[in-house]
Amino acid sequence: MDTEALQQSFDEKIDKDIRIEPKDWMPADYRKTLIRQISQHAHSEIVGMLPEANWITRAPTLRRKCILIAKVQDEAGHGLYLYCAAETLNITREEMTEQLLTGKAKYSSIFNYPTLSWADMGAIGWLVDGAAIINQIPLCRTSYGPYARGMVRICKEESFHQRQGFDILLSLCRGSEAQKAMAQDALNRWWWPSLMMFGPRDADSPHTIQSMKWKIKRFTNDELRQKFVDMCAQQVEVLGLQIPDPELKWNEARGHYDFGEIHWDEFWNVVKGNGPCNKERIAARTKAHEDGEWVRRAALAYAQKQKSGIPESQSAKATIKD
Amino acid sequence: MHGDNTTDYLLFLADSSLIMGQRLSEWTGHGPMLEQDIAITNISLDTIGQARYFYQLAAKRQNEKTGKTEITEDSLAYLRDAHQYRNLLLTELPNGDWGQTILKIYLYANWQKLIYGKLIYASDKDIAAIADKALKEVQYHTSWSSDWVRRLGDGTSESHERMEKALEYLWPYTGEMFMETDYERRQYERDKDFSLDTIRKEWTEEVYHILQEATLTLPQADTFMHKGGKKGVHTEYLGYILAEMQFLQRAYPGCEW
Numbered sequence: 196m197d198t199e200a201l202q203q204s205f206d207e208k209i210d211k212d213i214r215i216e217p218k219d220w221m222p223a224d225y226r227k228t229l230i231r232q233i234s235q236h237a238h239s240e241i242v243g244m245l246p247e248a249n250w251i252t253r254a255p256t257l258r259r260k261c262i263l264i265a266k267v268q269d270e271a272g273h274g275l276y277l278y279c280a281a282e283t284l285n286i287t288r289e290e291m292t293e294q295l296l297t298g299k300a301k302y303s304s305i306f307n308y309p310t311l312s313w314a315d316m317g318a319i320g321w322l323v324d325g326a327a328i329i330n331q332i333p334l335c336r337t338s339y340g341p342y343a344r345g346m347v348r349i350c351k352e353e354s355f356h357q358r359q360g361f362d363i364l365l366s367l368c369r370g371s372e373a374q375k376a377m378a379q380d381a382l383n384r385w386w387w388p389s390l391m392m393f394g395p396r397d398a399d400s401p402h403t404i405q406s407m408k409w410k411i412k413r414f415t416n417d418e419l420r421q422k423f424v425d426m427c428a429q430q431v432e433v434l435g436l437q438i439p440d441p442e443l444k445w446n447e448a449r450g451h452y453d454f455g456e457i458h459w460d461e462f463w464n465v466v467k468g469n470g471p472c473n474k475e476r477i478a479a480r481t482k483a484h485e486d487g488e489w490v491r492r493a494a495l496a497y498a499q500k501q502k503s504g505i506p507e508s509q510s511a512k513a514t515i516k517d
Numbered sequence: 518m519h520g521d522n523t524t525d526y527l528l529f530l531a532d533s534s535l536i537m538g539q540r541l542s543e544w545t546g547h548g549p550m551l552e553q554d555i556a557i558t559n560i561s562l563d564t565i566g567q568a569r570y571f572y573q574l575a576a577k578r579q580n581e582k583t584g585k586t587e588i589t590e591d592s593l594a595y596l597r598d599a600h601q602y603r604n605l606l607l608t609e610l611p612n613g614d615w616g617q618t619i620l621k622i623y624l625y626a627n628w629q630k631l632i633y634g635k636l637i638y639a640s641d642k643d644i645a646a647i648a649d650k651a652l653k654e655v656q657y658h659t660s661w662s663s664d665w666v667r668r669l670g671d672g673t674s675e676s677h678e679r680m681e682k683a684l685e686y687l688w689p690y691t692g693e694m695f696m697e698t699d700y701e702r703r704q705y706e707r708d709k710d711f712s713l714d715t716i717r718k719e720w721t722e723e724v725y726h727i728l729q730e731a732t733l734t735l736p737q738a739d740t741f742m743h744k745g746g747k748k749g750v751h752t753e754y755l756g757y758i759l760a761e762m763q764f765l766q767r768a769y770p771g772c773e774w
Contacts, residue, residue, distance in 0.1 A: 244546035251542045255765035255774040268558040487549025493672025
């Protein structure tokens with residue numbers, strides 16, 4: 196088939212909501228967009244482990260410690276599925292890691308904010324994972340098969356993460372004055388960055404229109420952001436905390452909550468690398484990668500030694516993926 | 518913490534597993550490759566889980582004696598100071614590089630495997646039940662870590678050298694596992710076929726076998742061995758581990774979390 200016929204067959208599949216699979220023909224830009232989005236998503240999971248891992252050793256009870264460890268481990272698992280999904284588009288994990296560490300690939304800016312108190316574990320679960328779910332549920336129906344299937348499992352786990360975050364905040368809000376103040380302080384710091392997680396306004400989002408056409412994205416940034424605000428404005432009542440936005444109020448005519456203007460200066464600054472922890476996060480990933488190099492090299496050398504000494508069928512087990 | 522003569526023994530097992538898990542959890546997010554980050558985090562979760570079962574049992578028995586409910590797994594983990602901790606010194610040592618951590622897991626998990634392998638037959642049924650669950654976990658820890666000991670010992674010249682250094686550093690902390698305290702003796706005397714001396718021989722045989730396969734230099738039999746952890750005399754590291762771990766419980770006493 197010539198390119199025109201291939202394009203036509205691709206367009207038909209998109210129209211009929213038939214999933215695009217790795218071996219199917221796809222336009223070069225569709226592939227590029229997916230690699231950008233999936234790898235960015237994978238990097239966000241991996242970098243996102245750092246702010247929460249920061250409190251594992253200080254978790255206040257053994258139960259909370261175990262839940263937090265399991266949660267951060269889930270993020271590693273999400274990163275793994277997503278890297279594998281991206282690999283089906285013909286890019287290696289080494290290349291993606293390289294792009295992350297050199298700053299060529301981005302990750303969600305939210306992880307460039309510091310975790311300053313235990314309540315931040317609650318705020319991240321409730322707000323950051325809550326925003327992630329709203330962003331990600333439509334991705335379970337995204338047009339690229341491996342991505343959509345990976346997202347089904349990821350969303351199930353994220354939903355548990357969000358509840359555990361809310362539960363941390365609820366315990367703090369039912370606790371002492373100091374605990375409640377800790378929770379409010381976390382909400383004050385995480386609210387606006389969470390709204391920024393949905394990306395720039397639709398008018399300033401360069402990729403949205405094409406991604407909607409390809410059914411990679413199903414809703415625009417502003418639609419999803421509104422959904423998130425509506426959800427949080429109700430849930431915060433249960434906690435008895437204040438969302439730090441004096442303009443937040445129910446708008447009967449729109450059937451939605453109105454909310455104040457996001458500080459887009461801050462958003463673009465963090466994207467450009469000037470957030471409170473941009474340097475620390477990349478430094479931590481770079482250190483892990485560099486410190487791990489001798490380990491990966493040794494594992495490879497050992498696997499090769501085994502391969503030369505023992506039958507092929509057994510040596511395959513010894514192959515280590517970087 | 519006295520009165521029930523199994524308390525010290527339970528705390529010894531619980532503290533060792535907790536401090537091991539606490540140290541291993543420092544790797545989460547920083548492992549040399551994603552798959553292994555997940556694996557070591559699993560081991561951390563398993564060991565902390567084991568600690569919780571032992572603490573819960575110790576708390577239950579203490580509370581039954583006093584008729585109160587004031588002792589919990591968290592009061593035991595978060596409100597005792599270093600001199601009250603009974604963990605093996607080995608568990609509190611710093612992670613060092615990946616090789617040192619791997620070797621530490623291997624030496625410890627192998628000991629746990631033998632101890633739990635005996636405890637599943639203990640006349641104390643509560644302890645036997647916990648050991649039964651934990652045994653399955655530590656069998657996996659042993660197998661995973663021994664694979665890595667072989668891989669790194671017999672990998673590149675750099676990895677070999679790093680493993681030799683790790684072995685030299687960790688080995689003098691292994692003897693404590695087999696120096697019997699009074700509370701261990703009381704525990705083991707209840708079950709006739711339990712001998713720490715036999716466990717030491719089995720442990721040494723298995724460990725030497727893997728070290729040999731990993732092409733590492735076998736340690737001298739007369740190496741000086743550190744001790745003290747089991748009786749509450751620790752290295753300088755434990756104080757810092759507890760300061761970090763107990764921070765919230767100490768700064769905001771009496772709160773629910």
